[in-house]
Amino acid sequence: MDWERVVRRLRERLRPDQVETDLAGRRVYGRDATWAEGMPDVVVHAESTADVAHVLRIANDLRIPVVPRGRGTGLAGGAVPKGGICLNLAPMNRxxxxxxxxxxxxxxxxxxxxxxxxxxxxxxxxxxxxxxxxxxxxxxxxxxxxxxxxxxxxxxxxxxxxxxxxxxxxxxxxxxxxxxxxxxxxxxxxxxxxxxxxxxxxxxxxxxxxxxxMPPARGALAIAFNRLEGACEATVALLSSGILPLMVEFMDQTTMQAVESFRPSGLPTQAEALLLLAADGEPAAVEADLQRMISVMQRHGGQLLRTAFDADNTPYTEELLEIRRNASPALAQLAPHKISEDITVPRSKIPAMARRIQEISRETDIPIALYGHIGDGNLHPTLLCDRGNPDEMTRVAHASAAIFEAALSMGGVLSGEHGIGLLKLDFVPRAFPIAILEKFRALKALFDPQNIMNPGKKLPPATHLSEEP
Ligand SMILES: Cc1cc2nc3c(=O)[nH]c(=O)nc-3n(C[C@H](O)[C@H](O)[C@H](O)COP(=O)(O)OP(=O)(O)OC[C@H]3O[C@@H](n4cnc5c(N)ncnc54)[C@H](O)[C@@H]3O)c2cc1C
CATH class of the missing domain: 3.30.465.10 (Uridine Diphospho-n-acetylenolpyruvylglucosamine Reductase; domain 3)
Structure with missing residues (x-):
């Protein structure tokens, strides 16, 4: 590709500083929040729909891959470019x-x-x-x-x-x-x-x-469990008890310990699991819901650690939610690399899935921390590893494959929210029959006949299509 010519055409409409070509600048746009790495040939900082249309017209003419990018916090390698144009949408922030x-x-x-x-x-x-x-x-x-x-x-x-x-x-x-x-x-x-x-x-x-x-009130609970399975069973029982909580978030012991050393908040690190639950609505209804939740939790072995109730605009529940938000950055401190999976299973299968993940960790000798949006059946088994250790990475690959197999066999899916991106591509043919993969490809071709839009992401190349699940 004659990149000088491409840059000249881009600059026919865009300011020079909107079209970045120097190596240091481009390197920043070669990664997302995963270990995947790439490098765009050019970065364009879009400021309007007209800028975007201009870039896509040129890219389509010259068949240049375009990778749209927000802030690169993705956990599937979706914004990682393998050459081509990185189209940075962050400046369109009004x-x-x-x-x-x-x-x-x-x-x-x-x-x-x-x-x-x-x-x-x-x-x-x-x-x-x-x-x-x-x-x-x-x-x-x-x-x-x-x-x-x-x-x-x-x-x-x-x-x-x-x-x-x-x-x-x-x-x-x-x-x-x-x-x-x-x-x-x-x-x-x-x-x-x-x-x-x-x-x-x-x-x-x-x-x-x-x-x-905006709901007028919000309240939250932190509940500890001596058995990880107790937390999973309590979740299933709660969700079938006629209450719809605002959230039910889960952390296993490894995650709790990591969060506690990352930002200490008095978590019960000797317990096997922690549930963070919340309710919102009218103040009296929130209080009643929290009481009902406590009863269900206690019936399944949960111990109430903390209650937070927002009043007078004091967001106490934010403190509890912050604990959950620290899970991913805290786990990143435990090993040179972490691979966060994102499977979702029907909620009745949560206890079985958690059990299977523990078995996979033992079978492959790979530490797997577990946390996630357990109320949605959406778990993030997080494999702690060192990418410089080939033997360990072989076992990590086996562990990931076994987690996906288990999720699919329980009627679950490969990703609940992070997407397929680059990193889960190989497993897509296991999740969909050929007839559906072909419809996906036809749809892609309808909108993007030249395959310039983030090629090689989400949808595996046609050669993978021969593997019927
Ligand atoms: C600490 C941490 C916690 C996280 N927690 C959650 C969570 O709780 N729930 C959750 O769902 N995710 C979570 N994520 C993942 C990530 O933040 C989300 O996937 C988020 O939606 C990505 O937004 P982004 O702007 O960073 O997109 P990017 O990472 O830049 O891009 C993500 C994908 O979207 C595409 N894209 C971006 N912008 C556009 C656009 N304008 N047009 C077309 N395509 C576009 C990209 O090509 C790429 O495929 C977490 C990530 C981190 C690092």
Whole structure:
């Protein structure tokens, strides 16, 4: 590829500082939050939909791969480029409108998730999806990965809040899909295809999101268990008891110990598991729900450690939630590398899945910490390893494969929220029959006939298609 010519064409519309070619600058955009590494040939910092369309027209003409990027917090290698153009959407970070009458926000893709939440709160409104990375990740990245978070147990994931999208397709054509209405069956719902598409169908350049009224009160509990299975069984019992908690989050002993040495908060590190539960709504209803939750937990061997109840705008529950958000960075301190898997199983299978993960850890001699959004059946088995040790990495590969096999055999899926990206590609043919993989490919070809949009992510190459699950 004649990159000088490509850069000249890009700069016909873009300022020189929007088109970055020096090695040090490009290196920053070669990684996400995983160990996967790549290098773009050019980085373009987009500031408008017109910038994005300009880049995609040129890329399509010259068949250059384009990797859209939010803030690179992804945990599947989705934003890691293997050459081509890294299209950085972070500068498109304006909240265009918050409209309490229609109950919506309209944002550019580079808006940080927490920034949108705070701006909504100023209007008494609530944007529930809350990935643990919410201080750094973008709404565009959240839509592209259909991100989840603790509050998604009660309120649903990013998908449930997207009313409208503006997307730019590979040839530079911009489409507006959906809009500001709450109900719409007037066409095929194309916007849903872009949610969770991991940058493989087009670039998301504007998002219209549904907002809810802010619940007046929130309360939370920390419950310790001497047996890990007790915590899993208590979760299943709670969710079938007629209560819908705001969240049920889980940590095993390894995760608790890591979090405690990362940011001490008095966690019971001798216990085998910790559940963090929360409820929201009217204050009296929250108190009643917390009491009912405590009873269910105690019946299954749980010991109440802490109760938090927000009143007078003092967010005590935030303290408990912060403990959960520290899980991923804390585990990163335990070993040179960590690989965070993201399987989801039907919730009745949670105890069996947790048991199987412990067996896999023993069989492969790989330490596996376990935490996650257990109320959704979404667990993050985290393999602690050293990528410089080939023997260990062979055992890590076996452990990952065994975890995926177990999840699939229990009616679960390879990823609940992080996506397939680059890192789980090899397992996709195990999860879908050929007929469905072929439909995926046909869909991709419809929107991106030249395969320039984040190629080699989410969908394995056609050669993999011969392996029927
Ligand atoms: C500590 C930590 C905790 C996390 N906790 C959670 C969690 O609780 N829940 C959860 O779901 N995830 C979590 N994540 C993963 C990550 O934060 C999410 O996947 C997030 O949605 C990625 O946003 P981003 O802006 O960083 O996107 P990036 O990492 O930049 O990109 C992610 C994918 O989206 C594509 N993409 C990005 N922007 C666009 C766009 N505008 N148009 C088209 N495609 C685009 C990229 O090509 C890539 O495939 C966590 C990550 C970390 C590091």
């Amino acid at each position: 909240i265009l409108a918050i409209d309490p009458a229609d109950g919506i926000a309209i944002v550019q893709p580079g808006v940080i998730t927490r920034t949108l939440q705070q701006a909504s709160e100023a209007h008494g409104l609530f944007y529930p999806p809350d990935p643990a990375s919410l201080e750094t990740c973008t709404i565009g990245g959240n839509v592209a990965t259909n991100a989840g978070g603790p509050c998604c147990l009660k309120y649903g994931v990013t998908r449930d809040y997207v009313l409208g999208l503006e997307v730019v397709l590979a040839g530079g054509e911009a489409l507006r899909l959906g809009g500001r209405v709450m109900k719409d069956v007037s066409g095929y719902d194309l916007k849903q295809l872009f949610i969770g598409s991991e940058g493989t169908l087009g670039v998301i350049t504007e998002i219209t999101l549904r907002l809810l009224p």
